[in-house]
Amino acid sequence: MxxxxxxxxxxxxxxxxxxxxxxxxxxxxxxxxxxxxxxxxxxxxxxxxxxxxxxxxxxxxxxxxxxxxxxxxxxxxxxxxxxxxxxxxxxxxxxxxxxxxxxxxxxxxxxxxxxxxxxxxxxxxxxxxxxxxxxxxxxxxxxxxxxxxxxxxxxxxxxxxxxxxxxxxKEVNFKSKLIEWSQKNKFQIAFNLVNQSLDDELNPIFNTQILVENVPAGTGKGYSKKESQQEAAHETLKKIKSDPQFIDAIFASKAEREKDTEPVYTEDSPSVMETNEVKTTVDVREELITERYDDTERIIAEAEEAAFKEEIQEKTSADSEEERI
Incomplete structure (x- = not known):
């Protein structure tokens, strides 16, 4: 003071x-x-x-x-x-x-x-x-x-x-938000139960590990599988927002996976001859960098965008009602 x-x-x-x-x-x-x-x-x-x-x-x-x-x-x-x-x-x-x-x-x-x-x-x-x-x-x-x-x-x-x-x-479903993000951006994710143990009072404790494109992401523990998954999902969302090395790793892994599934064209392939859109390794890398930049800039805003809309609307409505009265 x-x-x-x-x-x-x-x-x-x-x-x-x-x-x-x-x-x-x-x-x-x-x-x-x-x-x-x-x-x-x-x-x-x-x-x-x-x-x-x-x-x-x-x-x-x-x-x-x-x-x-x-x-x-x-x-x-x-x-x-x-x-x-x-x-x-x-x-x-x-x-x-x-x-x-x-x-x-x-x-x-x-x-x-x-x-x-x-x-x-x-x-x-x-x-x-x-x-x-x-x-x-x-x-x-x-x-x-x-x-x-x-x-x-x-x-x-x-x-x-x-x-x-x-x-x-108020329930905030981080797992749901992470799944929404992965589907929108075409990433593969997995929720793996790593182990199960007991605390001092013999209550079960669950430990979950999330993999994004087979890259280790967030971990979480809780007194139920759901609780451990929620914590792991929240940690993963934080890594997506703030860990550039993690972002590089999942995009590189995603690129490798997609490369293995791309169709192989020959010189006689009409799709190549007519459009002349054969891409070099440099072109693909530049696209990947652009995609990574755009996604990391919007990732958390999209993933958590709706989490508290209901509460904000309720508060706004309450404030408006008070002003009216």
């Missing part, structure tokens, strides 16, 4: 007050290092160079914010639901930090309108807001620390925009 008052006094002597006030209204804290907050608003399509020539955007802050947000929300959920098991806590945290929820929060606090991006990226606004929110958490952590992040989430976000009790009861 005292630090915030001191920063407010310092603000009186600054000429560029508006950016500081903007982030204060949003987070409840006056920025000490305003540059890191501005960086949180830079989408990679609008990267800038610093004095050393290094490109700056919000990707690194997004990476940091993702981890901090997981820890903060886990802390809040752990203390809120004292008698609940690990599986319940994991699912509740996942519902709060998933892309659709963060996108919704970014819109509610006006963060989506502040993100800087090029025109060609305008079609991806649906998830840039959520990414920027994670980057904002990363900036707040570096500027103010863990306690400020937790206070921000508790007082500015959860208390105002999320009904955490209702959210905890």
């Amino acid at each position: 005292f630090g915030n008052i001191t920063d407010k006094i310092r603000l009186l002597f600054r000429k560029d007050k508006e950016p500081y006030l903007c982030f204060y209204r949003m987070t409840g804290f006056y920025p000490r290092n305003i540059d890191i907050y501005k960086q949180a608003l830079l989408h990679k399509s609008s990267s800038i160079k610093n004095e050393k020539g290094r490109l700056l955007n919000n990707e690194r802050l997004e990476f940091l914010g993702d981890a901090i947000l997981d820890a903060v929300v886990a802390d809040i959920v752990y203390k809120r639901f004292e008698k609940k098991r690990e599986g319940f806590l994991t699912n509740t945290r996942s519902k709060i930090v998933q892309r659709e929820t963060l996108n919704h929060i970014a819109v509610q606090i006006g963060l989506d309108k502040l993100v800087k991006f090029t025109t060609r990226q305008s079609s991806h606004n649906s998830y840039m807001g959520g990414n920027a929110f994670e980057a904002l958490i990363g900036a707040l952590y570096l500027d103010r620390g863990y306690r400020a992040c937790k206070k921000f989430m508790e007082e500015r976000i959860i208390s105002q925009y999320l009904d955490i009790d209702k959210l905890s009861r």
Whole structure:
């Protein structure tokens, strides 16, 4: 509290007050290092160079914010639901930090309108807001620390925009979302039960491993096969979003599988002679790179797009009813 008052006094002597006030209204804290907050608003399509020539955007802050947000929300959920098991806590945290929820929060606090991006990226606004929110958490952590992040989430976000009790009861089917994504993008996936064990109270624990194009993806455990599959599916969706090496591996494996099933043409084949569309290895590779870029840019937005639409609609309807009354 005292630090915030001191920063407010310092603000009186600054000429560029508006950016500081903007982030204060949003987070409840006056920025000490305003540059890191501005960086949180830079989408990679609008990267800038610093004095050393290094490109700056919000990707690194997004990476940091993702981890901090997981820890903060886990802390809040752990203390809120004292008698609940690990599986319940994991699912509740996942519902709060998933892309659709963060996108919704970014819109509610006006963060989506502040993100800087090029025109060609305008079609991806649906998830840039959520990414920027994670980057904002990363900036707040570096500027103010863990306690400020937790206070921000508790007082500015959860208390105002999320009904955490209702959210905890809402089912989010990550397995279904993963299957939808795989069917749309023509990937082969498999849910394998790796093993089954017992906990200290002799309750059965199931461990599931997901393979995408025979490439190991997410793993999960739970007190039922369904619970372990849900956790594994959620981990897989996170890898699809944030692990470039995993993306390269599944696309390469998919390309190899499809190559083995492609028809073989001869020089006399009418389809080749008439269309003259024989593709070189370079052509195929370029197409693969383009496909990978397009898919990774939209993957999570499509996979989790409908997860909380019902809740958002309910909240919007409730707000409209209150305004009408």
